[in-house]
Amino acid sequence: MNSLIQLRHTLHQFPEVALEEYKTADRILDFFEPLQPDVTYEKLEGTGLAFVFKGKKPGKRLLFRCELDALPIADLKENKYQSQVPGKGHLCGHDGHMAIICGVGEKLAQNRPETGEVVLLFQPAEETGDGAKAVIADPRFEQIRPDYAFALHNLPGYPLHQIVMRSGTFAAGSTGITITLKGKTSHSAHPDAGINPAQALAQLMQQLPQLPKEIPGFSLLTLIHAELGSLAFGTSAGKGSLSMTLRAFDQKDLDLLIEKTQALAKKMANRERLKLEVEFVEKFAVSHNDPELYSLVKAAADKLALSTVDKSEPFNWSEDFGLFSQHCPSFLFGLGAGEKCPQLHEGTYDFPDELIETGVEMFWGILSSLQSQE
Template sequence: MQSLDELIALRKTLHQNPELSNQEQATAVRIFNEFQAFSPDEVVTDLGGTGLAFVFNGADSGPTTLIRSELDALPIQETNSFAHRSQVKGVSHKCGHDGHMSIVTALGAELSKHRPQKGRVVLCFQPAEETGMGAIQVVNDARFTALTPDYAFALHNYPGLELGKVAVRAGTFNCASRGMIIHLKGKTSHAAHPENGISPANAMCQIIQELNSLPASIPQQAGAGRNWVTVIHAKLGEIAFGTAPGDAVVMVTLRSESNEGMQTLIEQAERFSQAVAKSENLSISFEYDDVFQASVNSQQGCDLVVRACETTKTPLVLLDEPMRWSEDFGQFTATAKEGAMFALGAGQASPQLHNPDYDFPDGLISVGRDLFLDIIRQLNGLEEF
C-alpha cells in the first residue's frame, strides 16, 4: 500500500509534467510504472491512443466495474509559484486530472492487497478528456470490447463545494455541449463599390441575434431540460479599409441538459442560419468541435455512491439540477448502462477549474480512494476486508 505522502509526491510530479490531449505518452508511462508494483492481472496499453487499463480479477464470477481517470492537462500558463508548479510552458493541470490519477493509482495499490472476490475491476486512464475525444477513442478501440463494464464510475473535483463533500444525482449529471462554427461566404469587393460584392455583415448580425434568443424559443419538453447558447467569437472579413467583406465566421457554444435537447438546438440553429444565408445570397457551412454528450447517472449508480458516502461518513448533497459543465464520461455510462459520476468538493475558497492559479487539494486523494473502494466492495466484494 502506498503511503499518503507517496501519493501526494506522485500528484505533484504529475502536476510538474503536464501533457496536452492525445499527447500524454510520458504521463501514461509514469502511471504504467507505478502499477508495476501492484501486479494487475491484465494490462492494456495504448488504449484509444495513450490510454491504459489495469484489470484486477476476482476468484468468482461477477460484474465488471470500471473506474475512470483522465491523463490530459490544459493549454493554460500556470501562475502559481509553489515548488511543484508546471515545468511546461503554456501547459498545466488546471482541471485536477493530476489528482484524479493519484486517486485511481491509490485504488490500484489497495486492490493489489485486497483483490475483488468476484467479477473484476478495471482501472482506466483515458486520454483527451478536455477535447471530448478521449472516451470515444477508448470505447471505440477494438480491445475495449473485452473490458466492457457492467458498472462505470468516475469523480471530478469541484471548487465551490465544501472540501471533501460529495455532490451527486440520478439522471443527467453533466450537460451535453458542443462548439458550433458557422461559415458564411459571399463575395468581396472594393470598399468604394460595396454594391459589387455580397457582404455577410447583415447575416452575421442576424444570426448572432437569433442564436442568443434560441433557448427561449425552444419549449421545455418533458425530459429535455434546459438549454443555453453562448456566442464566443465572430469574425467579419479582414482588417483592410479598402475592401468590403466577403466572408464571416460565427462561433458558438451550444449546451443542453439532455442529448435530445442538444439535437433540437443543432437543428434549429442550422435551420434559421441557412434561411438567413439564403435570403442574403450567401453560401453557408457548419463545423462542430469539442463535442460532449450528456453524462447520465443511473439510479442504481447514484444509490451506490450514496451508500459509499454513508459507509465512509463522507458528507453528501443530492443535486436538484445537473452540472452545466461537460464531461466525456457519458460514453462509459452509455456503454455500461449502470454507473455514475460524482463531484468531490475542492473547497469553497478554491480557485475555479481552468483558472491559472488552480491546484488540486491533496486531502481529496484518500477521500476519493475510499469512496471508490467502497463502491467496489458493494459490487465485487474485497478479500480480507
C-alpha cells in the same frame, strides 16, 4: 499515501494537454508495473491506458475512470511542484484524479476482487471531448466494456471531502459549433459587386441566442467568437464566421437545439446567397447518473462518515464521462475541494492532496458494495 502525493506532484510539474499525454502515460505505466495487473492495455486510441484486475470468480466488470490531460493555461501558483511547462497546467485536478485511481490500483494489487473484474481507465483528451469517443472506438474496448462505470470530479466551492450527488442528469451535454458564411469579395467602393456576409452574420448574432426559448427543457447558446473579412479598408468582406457553444441537460434537447441552429443558419445563408459550412468541435454527451447506482455511492459516503449533498439542478458545465453513460449504467459524483479553493481552470487552482485518500476510499467502498450484491 505519501507515494500517491509525490506522484501527483510529479504529474503536476509535467502537464501534457489533450492527445499529447505520452510522458504522463509512461509515468502511470511505471507506477503500475510492480502492481502486476492481470491485463494492461496501452495506447487506447493514442495515449489511453487500462489496467484489469481479475477476480477469483466470474462476475460483473466494473470500471473506474480518470483523465490524463492538462490544460493550455499557465500554472500561477508558486510552490515546489509548480508546472515546469510554460503555458500548461493541471488546473482541473486531473493529476489528483490519476493519483486516486493509482491508489485504487495499489489496493487491488493487495486484494483482488472476489468476483468479476475491475478496470482502471486513464482516459486521454477529456478537456476537448475527444477522449471517451476515441477509447470507446478502439476495437479493444470490447474486451473491457463495463457493466458499470464510475468517475469523480473535484469541485471547488463545496466543503472539503463533501460528496456531491445527483440522480439523472449530473452535468450538461454540450458542443461547439462554427458557422462559416462564404460570399464574394469586392472593392469597398463597389460593395454591390460582391456578396458580403456582414448582414447575415449580424442577424445570426441576434437571433441564435434566442433559440433556447424554443426548447422544452434547459438549454443555452453562448456566442464565443465572430470574424468578418480582414482588416483591408479597400475590400468588402467575402467571408465571415461565428462560433458558439450549445448546451442542454437532456440529450434530445441538445439535438433539437443543434437542429434549429443549423436550420436558421441555412435559411440566412440561402437568403443572402451565401455558401454555408458548419463544423462541430468539443462534443460532450449529457452525463447521466443511473438512479439504481445512487444508493451504492451514498452507502460508500455514509460508511466513511462523509457529508453528502444532493444537487437540485444539474451542472451547466460538461464532462466527457457522459459518453460512457450511453454504453452502460454509470455514475459521476463530485468531491468537495474546499469552499475557498480557486475555481477549476483558474491559474491559481491546485488539487488538494487531502482528497486523494478520500477518493480512493470512496471507489473502494463502491467496489465493496457491488461485490456484496453478487
